[in-house]
Amino acid sequence: MEKFEKLTGIAAPMPLVNIDTDMIIPKQFLKTIKRSGLGVNLFDEMRYDDNGNEIPDFVLNKPQYRDAEILVAGDNFGCGSSREHAPWALKDFGIRSIISTSFADIFYNNCFKNGILPIILPKEAVDVLMKDAEKGSNARMTVDLENQTVTSSDGEVFSFELDSFKKHCLMNGLDDIGLTMEKAAAIDSFEAQASQARPWV
């Protein structure tokens, strides 16, 4: 997995609340058996009209946001379907961090498996960063994972909380499965004990 340390980039504002994973990547793109190549269909139904032409008003179609690496989004981003195609599509487009007041549980976890940092901040902070993002490509934000801060283009600094294990894995680009396999002995012993206690499982 790609490491995440520090990122300074363009942030795109998406103030809509409850952006669901069906919006992020509609179902017709779940027919792939690969993880790659989904960026072109990110937000497909909001981004393209029925003929496949770009809708100019959609934020990521605007010239100043085409290279966005950060999203500042409304409450409850990533709700709905568990499809990991959502973070795959975001990552493939180039989004490395998303800032919101809240994320849906499964989406939040999926981000960390793909080198994306979802950041939870209080509403007041998200409001400030949303306004900052609205300034366009001249206003670049900085996300610093090690220090757990987001710095607006004006230099205003917001600190965020993060689970220490998730931070460790993301900063070092660690593979979860490899880490867990190091604990195989614990799993073996649990399995032996559980098959005694609950042999019907």
Place this chain on the structure above:
Amino acid sequence: MSPKTLYDKIWDAHVAHEADDGTCLLYIDRHLVHEVTSPQAFEGLRMAGRSVRAPDKTIAVPDHNVPTTPGREDPKNMTEDSAIQVAALDKNAKDFGIHYYPVSDVRQGIVHIVGPEQGWTLPGMTVVCGDSHTATHGAFGALAHGIGTSEVEHVLATQTLIQKKSKNMKVEITGKLRPGVTAKDITLSVIGKTGTAGGTGYVIEYCGEAIRDLSMEGRMTVCNMAIEGGARAGLIAPDEKTFDYVKGRPHAPKGAQWEAALNWWKTLYSDDDAHWDKVITIKGEDIAPVVTWGTSPEDVLPITAEVPAPESFEGGKVGAAQRSLEYMGLKPGQKLSDIEIDTVFIGSCTNGRIEDLRAAAEILKGKKIAVKRAMVVPGSGLVRAQAEEEGLADIFREAGFEWRLAGCSMCLAMNPDQLAPGERCAATSNRNFEGRQGRGGRTHLMSPAMAAAAAITGKLTDVREMM
């Protein structure tokens, strides 16, 4: 011993390893797999030279992307991309030696219907699947939740998940439900009250007399939509109804093991003085038959209400409601019962079980549909067979419904079962998101009985007027 919730008890029984920071390896008893969110996970195993750690606890069935029309056993009758995904699951199940129900098997169906039906899902288990509606299995007092594909690969390889414990939330539905009110109305009403993020960070336990009174099918409907309220999982403590449902199913324990299991299952309830981080109480008698009007499952109102004005909301919801009404083609103040519909979809892991089909058939008996098309997609081949045996299929066909084969179908519309732009659908599924049932499609969620009533009148209808 300190008092525990049901969630605490199941959690504690499954922690295989706990790190100093509280990060746990949670052991997984049942891993359900389908064709859409698993190919990349199996590919990851192959590339790393890994095997499936517990193939006997891993069960696969194609459901999301399969056609629901006859002849689908022949891949030529599938779209090319569906055929590729189904073939990949066929191969992965064979190569890795996991349990498998192919499309040609009468036991095939929606993964969350097949699991309980075959007795894979048992009280006190941990159950995961690469699908958010895995919460369904919580109806058995199993800790069940959806995971992403990376986690699917993690569970395949290690039979564990890296987890931190969620908080405990109690949702109590007191007293009795009124006539015409169903499990679907309970679960939608709870989301209407808490919002789609109200459960984020929590595992919900549903309790109270109205929940106890529900059948297992109804309880599955309630837990199924816990995810729509943002919760990691929904749970209902097992009781005699649960044990009766489980007993005798193909993979349920038998003989001495049944007795041993039962002894443990009977300890699976929340202790009286257990700690709850959040409590919601709703009176059963206050719940009405509801429908959704917008593009989020929290956009719920009684069928007797009117389309709300966006200004009646606060914060970001004002803009979201405006966008919803525009998408749905509705105006504030319009009576919900005046909304005309084109299509009816009965099915899904929320409402594709036998009881759901009975409830719809009860309303449809001897009537004809007044909509352009109506479709019943049973949740499994066995539900379908039972419905045919009970004469329900004839009622549906005579009313003008298409009687389909089992699958997820128009709930997520990955297969050809889709809405056209602007087409308005009364659906028994779980999500009314923009484009969910087809680009530009307009979805109103409701119970099977309400969907049947809508099919007869051609508009959203209070089912109580037909009872």
